[in-house]
Every structure is written in structure tokens, then in C-alpha cells.
Amino acid sequence: MPPRRQPTARQVRLGIELRKLREAAGLKATEAASRLGTSSVQMSQVEAGIAGVSAERLRRMAAHYACADEELVSALASMATDRTRGWWEEYQGLLPTPFLDLAELEHHAKYRWDVDFLHIPGLLQTRNYAHALFSYVNPEHPASELEHWVEHRMRRKAIIERPEPTPYETVIHEAALRIRVGDRAAVRDQLARILELSEAEHITVRIIPFDLDGFAGAGSAMVYAGGPVPELDTVVCDGPNGTVFVDAEAQLNRFRTLFRRVERASLEPERSRDFIHGLTKEL
Numbered sequence: 001m002p003p004r005r006q007p008t009a010r011q012v013r014l015g016i017e018l019r020k021l022r023e024a025a026g027l028k029a030t031e032a033a034s035r036l037g038t039s040s041v042q043m044s045q046v047e048a049g050i051a052g053v054s055a056e057r058l059r060r061m062a063a064h065y066a067c068a069d070e071e072l073v074s075a076l077a078s079m080a081t082d083r084t085r086g087w088w089e090e091y092q093g094l095l096p097t098p099f100l101d102l103a104e105l106e107h108h109a110k111y112r113w114d115v116d117f118l119h120i121p122g123l124l125q126t127r128n129y130a131h132a133l134f135s136y137v138n139p140e141h142p143a144s145e146l147e148h149w150v151e152h153r154m155r156r157k158a159i160i161e162r163p164e165p166t167p168y169e170t171v172i173h174e175a176a177l178r179i180r181v182g183d184r185a186a187v188r189d190q191l192a193r194i195l196e197l198s199e200a201e202h203i204t205v206r207i208i209p210f211d212l213d214g215f216a217g218a219g220s221a222m223v224y225a226g227g228p229v230p231e232l233d234t235v236v237c238d239g240p241n242g243t244v245f246v247d248a249e250a251q252l253n254r255f256r257t258l259f260r261r262v263e264r265a266s267l268e269p270e271r272s273r274d275f276i277h278g279l280t281k282e283l
Contacts, residue, residue, distance in 0.1 A: 003050040009101035009245050010108070012049035014079045016247060017072075017232070018061060019047040025065040035064050055081045075228040082108075087155055094148045098243035103152070105225050105234055105245075106159050106166070113224035113259050114170040118179065120190060121170050121223075122153050123160055124197060124205075129190045130154065132182035160203060169204040171259075171266050173218070177207070177279055188283045191276055198273055206266035207275045215265055220258045 004011065022032050033043040036057070045051035053061075055077040062073045088103035106112060114121040120129060127150060134141075134149045141149075159166040172194075180187050198205040208215060223236040235246040235255045246252065267275060 003045055004052075005050075006097070007049035008104060009098075010079065010082075010104050011052075013232070013234070013245070013247060014053075014076060015047040015049035017076055018053070018058070021062060021065040021067050022047075025067075027065065032061070032064065036061060053080050069229075069231075071229050072231055075232055078228070079232075084108075087158075088152070091148060091152055094145075095152055096243075099149075099152055101245070102223070102236060102243070103156055105236070106156060108227075109159070109166055109225035110228060111167040111226040112159065112169075113222070113226075114168075114172075115220055115222050115259060115262050116170070116176050117173040117218050117221055119176055119181065120194070121172065123157055123168065124170065124194050125153060126186070126190050126193050127154055128186045129181055132186060136181070160197070160200075165200075165202045167202045169206075169263070171206045171208060171262050173208045174210045174275075174279075177276065184283050188280060191280045191283075195273060195276055195280075198269065198276075204269055205272055205276075206263060206269060207272040208262070208266045209275065212265060217258070217262050217265065220262055222255055222259065224255060224259060 007015075022029070025032075027035075029043045029047070030040045033040045036043075042051060046053050058077050058080050059073060062076075067073060084104075084107070086104055086107055088100045088107075091100055112123070114123065119133065122130075125133070130150045130153045131146070134146050134153075138146065138149070160168050177191065182190075194205060197203050221237075225234045225236070227233045230252070231249065233247075233252050233256075235252065237244045237246060246255070266272070
């Protein structure tokens, strides 16, 4: 099979995890290749995500790396053999690659967390809200292209609307609720949509009000996707050079701690619903 020209973030992540296992075993790529009866070039391609690997070979690699974590190895084997062709592939060449990678990441996530301070999280946005947001941020884009962006965002919501939905928790600052992305009617509809979704058993919505004392966590916005094992969790952040997918264990632990800290600072779900109801009456 020829090397992939543009591996997805999920394929790259698989290669990164295999490299971590090799390095933890104290082996150089050339040494590992020799033990596995392959070339160093092939090893490099696998670890870069541009070449695939079978479940059988992956398990051989794990055995040579003395990895005894069967849950992790099984999760990696599942990633290696997954052949899902998701709806997001329809947008190749139409949207930036990170949009497609995020949709694939969410599709496979065991749970999802969001923390947002300035905008309503994407999974909760109405079509009108998303359209107003993308139109403002990208005024130079033609209407047809903006529609691709909006449609993609709407289709991402499948993970919380499907028959076996992904558990979802989100913490939203009052600022995001009050900023009028669109007119009064659009904001009213958006708040009503959040209230509707918050009634679902698998969705938890919490609010951080402006008048909360001692809150200094406004820089902790995140998209957190839980993997089949904690080692395969991923955080998605906006960096100075674009979207960043974070997978280092130390950073994952930091974001887990941040989420729980922000969650503890927020209103309980029932009080959060009452809070949103109050804002709706102001419009």
C-alpha cells in the first residue's frame, strides 16, 4: 500500500503512540525495525502516520516494546484497523483539514467536554447562530463556502443526537450567552436550544456567571475528547498558528484538572437552567 499523502490527525496520533511505546522501551527506530523484520524507512512512515499497520503487526510491536497494557494495545489495534468513511470526508477540499479531523475525533470519542467563554460551543449552536458567527469572522468568503462551514457544524451535532449519544458536558460563561451573535430573535432561539438540550440525560450544561468571585480561569477554553483509554484522550485548542491537537500526557492531565476546577466554580445544572431562563426573559 502506498504511503498516505495527507494522514488524518487520528492516523498521526496512532503513529505518535507507537513511537512513545518504542521510546519507552529504550529502542531506536533502527533497532525496532530490525527486531520486527522491517526497514527503518517503513518504521518511520508508520510512526509518522503516513503508512498503515495491521493489528497483528501492531501487537508484535507492543510485545517487542514490552508493553503490558492490554487495554491500550487493544485500543491502538482498533484505531489501526478502523476503516470508517465518515460524513466529514465529503468536505475534503472544501474546508480546512482541522475541521475534518475534529469531526472524526468526535465521532470516535467516548465522551466530550467543552469550556467556552466568548461563544456558544459548536455542538449547541443553532444554524442561525453558526451562520452569523462564520459570516462575521469570514466576510470575504462567498455564500456557498460559508454554507459548507455551517452545514459541517450542524452535522457535527450527530454525536449528541444519535440513538446512542456521546455523553457531553459543557461549561459556558455568561459572556457567551449575552454576546449577541445575530439579532434578538437569533439569541432567543439559541438560548431556547441550549435549554432544550440540557434536559437530555447525556448532556450537562453549567454556567459561570459574571458575579462569581475569585474566578480567573477565562483562559481555559477547551474542546476535550475522551478516548477509549485515558492515554488516548485529546484536547483541541486554538493556537497562534491554527488549531492544535494536544496529546502529551502531562498536558492532558493539566486540562483535566482545569476542566474539573472550572466545573466546580460553575452553577449546578438546575441553577444553570434557571439562569438561562432568566436571560431569555430579558430579551
